[in-house]
Amino acid sequence: MNKKSVRDVEVAGKRVFVRVDFNVPLQDGKITDDTRIRETLPTIQYLIEKGAKVILASHLGRPKGQVVEELRLTPAAERLAELLGKPVRKADEATGSAVQALISDMQNGDVLVLENVRFYPGEEKNDPELAKAFAELADLYVNDAFGAAHRAHASTEGIAHHLPAVSGLLMEKELSTLGKALSNPEHPFTAIVGGAKVKDKIGVIENLLNIADNILIGGGLSYTFLKAQGHEIGKSLVDNEKLDLALEFINKAKEKNVKFYLPTDIVVTDDFSADANTQIVGIDGIPADWEGIDIGPKTRETYADVIKNSKLVVWNGPMGVFEIEPFSHGTRAVAQACAETSAYTVLGGGDSAAAAEKFGLAKEMDHISTGGGASLEFMEGKALPGVVALNDK
Numbered sequence: 188m189n190k191k192s193v194r195d196v197e198v199a200g201k202r203v204f205v206r207v208d209f210n211v212p213l214q215d216g217k218i219t220d221d222t223r224i225r226e227t228l229p230t231i232q233y234l235i236e237k238g239a240k241v242i243l244a245s246h247l248g249r250p251k252g253q254v255v256e257e258l259r260l261t262p263a264a265e266r267l268a269e270l271l272g273k274p275v276r277k278a279d280e281a282t283g284s285a286v287q288a289l290i291s292d293m294q295n296g297d298v299l300v301l302e303n304v305r306f307y308p309g310e311e312k313n314d315p316e317l318a319k320a321f322a323e324l325a326d327l328y329v330n331d332a333f334g335a336a337h338r339a340h341a342s343t344e345g346i347a348h349h350l351p352a353v354s355g356l357l358m359e360k361e362l363s364t365l366g367k368a369l370s371n372p373e374h375p376f377t378a379i380v381g382g383a384k385v386k387d388k389i390g391v392i393e394n395l396l397n398i399a400d401n402i403l404i405g406g407g408l409s410y411t412f413l414k415a416q417g418h419e420i421g422k423s424l425v426d427n428e429k430l431d432l433a434l435e436f437i438n439k440a441k442e443k444n445v446k447f448y449l450p451t452d453i454v455v456t457d458d459f460s461a462d463a464n465t466q467i468v469g470i471d472g473i474p475a476d477w478e479g480i481d482i483g484p485k486t487r488e489t490y491a492d493v494i495k496n497s498k499l500v501v502w503n504g505p506m507g508v509f510e511i512e513p514f515s516h517g518t519r520a521v522a523q524a525c526a527e528t529s530a531y532t533v534l535g536g537g538d539s540a541a542a543a544e545k546f547g548l549a550k551e552m553d554h555i556s557t558g559g560g561a562s563l564e565f566m567e568g569k570a571l572p573g574v575v576a577l578n579d580k
């Protein structure tokens with residue numbers, strides 16, 4: 188990588204603002220998967236050992252510029268303290284005099300976690316004033332938030348214009364591992380895209396059509412395609428603004444000879460809970476007041492076959508609402524096929540990684556990336572704003 192890393196600069200005694208991605212899945216205030224926190228430990232431990240004052244900043248969820256009590260970073264700070272085996276202070280804000288005071292009290296090797304940066308409206312707008320306010324807290328900026336590197340926000344991009352700015356060790360590892368797998372991809376190359384962030388992920392498919400041999404669609408993303416083809420999708424997740432685009436991609440896939448797979452059967456439910464009624468239906472059988480929640484058994488079989496006959500598999504986004512056991516079978520089947528295939532497998536995204544972890548299959552993947560959207564954009568060859576803004580070597 189042609190960007191400076193934390194190893195290339197002096198950190199002893201410095202106040203270091205480290206942007207991490209502690210956007211971890213939570214259930215009833217408890218972290219259900221701490222992969223993203225664990226993956227950041229090498230950078231944090233490196234800085235502690237070198238005697239830096241470590242100021243950690245992250246987003247959690249999408250609070251849209253206001254304080255949302257359930258999205259405070261307190262559970263992440265507590266988990267980090269357990270993992271580090273040392274006290275970690277937690278601020279209730281991310282800028283301002285109270286934070287300044289906490290930082291003035293820090294000794295070399297101390298760790299402070301700031302409050303959720305997305306509680307500030309300026310974060311996602313990349314407001315220069317907020318970026319400056321973050322920069323005033325520190326002497327050096329380290330970006331270790333690969334999972335948010337595709338976002339040009341105040342704490343991922345703006346701040347880098349006001350301080351010496353370098354990458355963290357996780358950022359470095361992600362870019363080099365993904366770079367190696369994707370610079371000269373082996374074929375057949377299968378991309379699997381699912382999950383719930385339809386707006387973010389549908390665009391990525393355009394570029395996947397240029398590099399992949401097979402594209403498997405699952406999860407909440409499926410229904411925008413199925414609706415575009417004229418199927419009834421009931422109350423399933425959909426992005427009505429992307430229907431034309433979805434159809435265009437299906438047609439482009441045909442022109443380019445890319446095999447584009449959509450679910451052929453679906454698990455539907457009348458309620459979003461474990462004891463809801465469910466049925467398995469064909470794509471023309473979704474009742475108007477039910478919603479698609481997982482891929483069905485035939486689709487699982489087809490997808491598993493494609494995965495097993497691939498040389499490279501890149502997967503982002505669960506096939507269903509895997510957090511609820513009856514709707515987890517599609518995601519489990521795809522994870523199992525990824526575990527069994529001889530292909531090089533890259534799994535990306537906070538929830539996808541959590542799913543593999545939950546099924547006990549995480550170790551079977553060749554690379555688990557902390558970034559979902561970020562790894563997809565990297566794979567497209569797009570410049571990641573959080574990386575571009577760092578200082579060149």
Ligand SMILES: Nc1ncnc2c1ncn2[C@@H]1O[C@H](COP(=O)(O)OP(=O)(O)O)[C@@H](O)[C@H]1O
Binds near residue numbers: 384560
């Ligand atoms: N059919 C579906 N309807 C609604 N939500 C879904 C569906 N399938 C999957 N999901 C949800 O998608 C979420 C993950 O989406 P996303 O954030 O895009 O993935 P990742 O974090 O792996 O990048 C999961 O919480 C899962 O419950």
Ligand SMILES: O=C(OP(=O)(O)O)[C@H](O)COP(=O)(O)O
Binds near residue numbers: 558
């Ligand atoms: O969870 C994340 O992305 P992912 O769901 O694509 O893995 C990152 O923390 C970025 O979050 P965002 O998509 O709300 O900007």
